[in-house]
Amino acid sequence: MAQFHLTPNSVQEILDTYDEDVIVTNREGIIIKATRISGQHYGIEAEELIGKSVYDLESAEIFSPAITPLVLQQKKKVVTIQTTPSGAKVLITGMPFFNELGEVEFVISYSYDVSELLVIQEYMKELEFEMSRVQEELHLLRKKSLSTTGLIMESIETQEAYAVAHKAAPVDVSVVLYGEQGTGKTTMAKEIHKASTRSNGPFIELDCATIPESMFDKELLGEQIGVGKASSIAPGLLSIAQGGTLYVKKIDRLPLHLQAKLLKTLKEESFTPLGSKVPCSLDIRVISSTETELLQATADNRFLKELYYLLNIIPIHLQPLQNRKEDVSALIVHFLHHFSQKYTTKKFLSDSVFHLLLKLEWKGNIHELRNVVERLVVQSTEEIIGIHDLPAEYRMQFEEGFTDIDFDGQTLPTILENVEMKVLNNARQRYKTTTEMAKILGISQPSVVRKLKKYTLPE
Incomplete structure (x- = not known):
């Protein structure tokens, strides 16, 4: 153990500090130094402590217990709780100071009101709680920053x-x-x-x-x-x-x-x-x-x-979005549902608008597609989004007619059946229930079910 030496510059001295409660005793247990606040815990003036024996103070239940005898006995730092005459609790620490012969020459003790320590402890608990809350918020923010909602992998290119x-x-x-x-x-x-x-x-x-x-x-x-x-x-x-x-x-x-x-x-x-x-x-x-x-x-x-x-x-x-038509279709449905929920509305795309969106080049890729669908949901006044709801720069690209229908060698009933099957199949991919399909197509729900069975499409 490290040995310390204390040479008092005078005895029976009041130390000039108001911040710490420090008392110095000699090996006989006589108080030789004290700070100005040392007597506050015990209800007496600091000057009254100078020259007193800690043994006498302990007998008078002013020091209960005295720290000096414990330090002299154990020859090491001792920490204990003192009870003052007013019943208050004081945390007191005693430190031995040794002379050249290795004997305890002086004991220095300092104390803190336990209530102050409890305040500090409560503050530390609050600080610990605040830190845990901050860590939880950081964890949530990290999760949020890693969110990948709208992950679409319908095309072969994206899947690969x-x-x-x-x-x-x-x-x-x-x-x-x-x-x-x-x-x-x-x-x-x-x-x-x-x-x-x-x-x-x-x-x-x-x-x-x-x-x-x-x-x-x-x-x-x-x-x-x-x-x-x-x-x-x-x-x-x-x-x-x-x-x-x-x-x-x-x-x-x-x-x-x-x-x-x-x-x-x-x-x-x-x-x-x-x-x-x-x-x-x-x-x-x-x-x-x-x-x-x-x-x-x-x-x-x-x-x-x-x-x-x-x-x-x-x-x-x-790959760019124009090379991933399956992803375009799925993203349109995803964004339409997402923004309908976000703006507490319910919007559907007409077939003409849906097919036009599929044909566009989307040079701005997913960002552009997301922007257009959001604009359509917000700006359209009707439940069914039509060509007239498209921004002007996109509306100009619309071409009426069924340009992808092959008329050669087909009768009108066959052509109409092919168109009906394509429309039903497109609606089946875009809407979750036959009730929604019926509402968009303008026919009854049983008719939708019957036609799906006719063309062996999944309900």
Whole structure:
């Protein structure tokens, strides 16, 4: 045990402090020093304590119990609860101070009102509760940020892309997602993260198209604030993403000199916050997305080859929406239902509008389709959305007539039956019940059931 030595500069001294309750006794148990507030717990003035024996004070039940005899006996720090003459509880700590011979020369004790400690304890409980609530909110926010509602995989192209994603997810390797804006790259990145071994870690996005070059280092690496012991680290995206996934969006838009910095960090698997000299280890998975072919970008000296080979372990290509007609059909139905619920209404598409939406190119992909359907739900005044409800730029593309009907060699009854079967089949795919189908088609529900059976379509 470490030995301490106390040489009083005078005896019977009142210490000039109003903040702490400190009492010093010698080996005989005589109080030789006290602070000005020392007597408050016991209902007497501090001056009255000087020169008194703790044994006498204990006998008078002023100190109950006295801490000095316990420290002298055990020769180590002692903590106990004292009961004051008023019945209050005081937490008192006694510390031994040794002389050159290893004997206890002085005992210093300091005390706190237990009620104050209870207040602190209650504050700590409240703080702990608040922290747990914040953690729960962060957990909910993380879940919300990973939400992928509207995941549609009707087309072969989408199914094949997600099959590759699901195989790659458990393997902790870099993935690059290729596709036009709005093809669902962010949704796929979240799905890969959720199915990975890092699913309990954070999913952090870095958008290379929006981050200012001058802020790149600070945003990515973080920075040290202050100096010396008072310094702290303001975390960057790499720190926040530790143990999880860093999703680097539009990495093809990152300038070459910043690509070099990112490459160095990923290769060394460590980073140093700005202003700091202490490197931090890096434990993240990187998923990148690009709207252009990175291999061609390397050939054009717009992308570093070494970074390309580091990231492009698992490439996944997402086709534009115009090549995924099955997805377009399913997304129309999904968005129509979603926005009808959101705006507490019930809207349906006429066949002419539905077929027109299927034929459009959707150069803005899912973002454009979502926008158009939302506009139709909000702006249409009737339950059935017709051609007149379409925005002008889309309405101009409408062409009347059944241009896809083959008239050659068919009688009128056969042609009408083929049209009726197509209409019923289309309605069957879009609406959940025969009651909804009947309402849209303007016929009775039994007629819908009968016609479905006629054409052997599922009810």
